[in-house]
Amino acid sequence: MDALKIRLQNACELLKKEGFDKAIIGDPMSINYLTGISIIPYERYYGLVVDADACSATMVNPSVDTGCMKGTVKEVTYLDSDGPAAAIREVVGECKKLAVETKYFSMAIGEIFHGLGCEVADIGNCIAKLRMCKDESEIETMQFAAKIVDEAIAYVSDKIKPGMTEKELNMMLYSYMSTYPGFITDEFIILVLGADNSANPHGVSGDYAFKDGDIILLDFCAYYKHYWSDITRCLFLGHVGNPKLAEIYDIVLRANLAAIAKVKPGVKACEIDKAARDVITEAGYGELFLHRTGHGLGLSVHEEPNISSDNQLVLEEGMTFTIEPGIYIEGVGGVRIEDDILVTKDGCHIFTTTSKKMEDHILKY
Template identity: 35%
Template sequence: MATAGDVNLFPTEVYSQRISAAAAGAANAGLAGLVITPGYDLRYLVGSRAQTFERLTALVLPADGSAPTVVVPRLELAALRESAVAELGATVADWVDGENPYELVARALRGSGTEPVTVAVTDSMTALHLLPLAEVLGAVPVLATEVLRKLRMIKDASEVDALRNAGAAIDRVHARVPEFLKPGRTEADVAADIAEAIVAEGHSEVAFIIVGSGPNGADPHHECSDRELQVGDIVVVDIGGPYAPGYNSDSTRTYSLGEPDAEVARRYAVLQRAQAEAVSAVRPGISAEAVDAAARDVLAGEGLAEWFVHRTGHGIGLSVHEEPYIVAGNEITLEPGMAFSVEPGIYFPGKWGARIEDIVIVTEDGVEPVNRRPHDLVVVPV
């Protein structure tokens, strides 16, 4: 098994605390326990990067605080070596084809009894496993989202450090972007260079790259194309990836090939002020929707609200997009340890677009951005 010194794992005590908190949450919800199949929830709880297949792999976490059990196909045992399972004292219940793994789950939760058992399952569990599990347990499972969502939303000190490291790494990539932006090069050319830089600066892989030049910048989810960059283009560059032990970076800066015209500069300055106001609004006790409103109100005051077509931000951690979502209607109160993007944008179809994005951490008395690159429109000499 992997040790606590593994670069892809936190110290064992971090996972032990998460297991205890998750079991307590299940007990408070009146559940017999949690059944977590591969995905971000499993990775959060035990550091496992196991994948899900037609054979069941699952962490069974009883709500009574007894030791967890990992149900795993014998041929997949190697997948547990890169996790904290051994150090956590979990029971490994391996099985072979022809045996019923769902019975192993039931046994881990109720011993030799036969009474129906209500458990919560991760929202990534497939119907292929959910239906036979429900049949064996005698009750339809509920989602573990309510049990795990707050645990994953409130980042502990080790997670905050991981996000800081990821933010610094993607800042180093953005510092190199101007050298890639040359008229005549395609967006795909630029994206290839950025991909190499993301890995070179310490990320384990590339999660996404957006290089939106000229009219393509007006599409918030544009990726890259064979369009050639031209003098005068405004270029949106939104990039990120996982950084050991798997926490993601995500940062957007906007570039201008040559000096922008006066109207572009004016509108960008408004966007810059909107992003700054939203970051400044972040603190414990304020609602997520109030942060969204802080950005939107600045744009509305300058007649640009209709060109801001998405939410102001999303949570981030092991997943690029997770709770909390910074959007109108989300009344959740921000708490220390929450981490999310602040990324207002303005998009003019067929013309150009711009976005500014930082990842921020809610602190005890305010906010800590993990991205430190300047927010100005970056003018690239041509």
């Protein structure tokens, strides 16, 4: 049985366990997970109706996109002038309890669901649970996505010079990664932040021109065959211009390593966060660690599981997420070190392999 059939089977078993007869999936990433097909809804309705008893799926989609599922599942289409209500009723048919993604669908679509004559309830984390644990094909894809970001850092590291701007380096990374077959260019996330701009965890690359001694924070992703990698490394141009940055770099690196060392099945997500946070707090910078330790990674760049202080989720083999502690000092700069992690039977595997030693990232020019 191929991976997609197994995923649909697992989804149907989980729906039945939760008491649902059918479900309507709208999140494009969850549709991709179950069918292998990527869709872009724009403003139109797309809904994958999963029949738990029949272990089958049918897509309701606009007629303008007939054939979008490429024969993987049956399609029932609707005209823009008619709207999707009749098609939804036709496909759902008789149903006692219907699961829907209330976080995804609009209130207008919700009214259609509630007019179907059955009990409607939120699907909760049914599909999210399945997506958290990756199968072999997903792991292989994510490993290659990590290879792309590793090689991108190696490619740009000897090309950065004083006077280059954040935006120029941003585009250099993008242009390099786009040469890989399977790299998706429609969506990309690249943060290049120089000097004290690096103190903004989610800053935007701009016109700042690098100077000797600057820290250059690179936080970027490769979107490869619909799976994401995500890495952060900090480079130093010529030398480390501010000793405070060297100090916090050492602390953040120790936090990163402490969190990774904690990863194995049976450990709670909050314990991973605590391992990183304790290192930074004990060093006196706890208030400057401004975010969670990590986030899930896969078909979405941010998905479950969150590696946060309040997440009691117990880790299982196959889960994938980032570990990315950081310290941010306004007017000085910020340091974040991010790796992509796979939970294995006995511990973890690190997808990203770029060195984390500060001395390896002092760029000569």
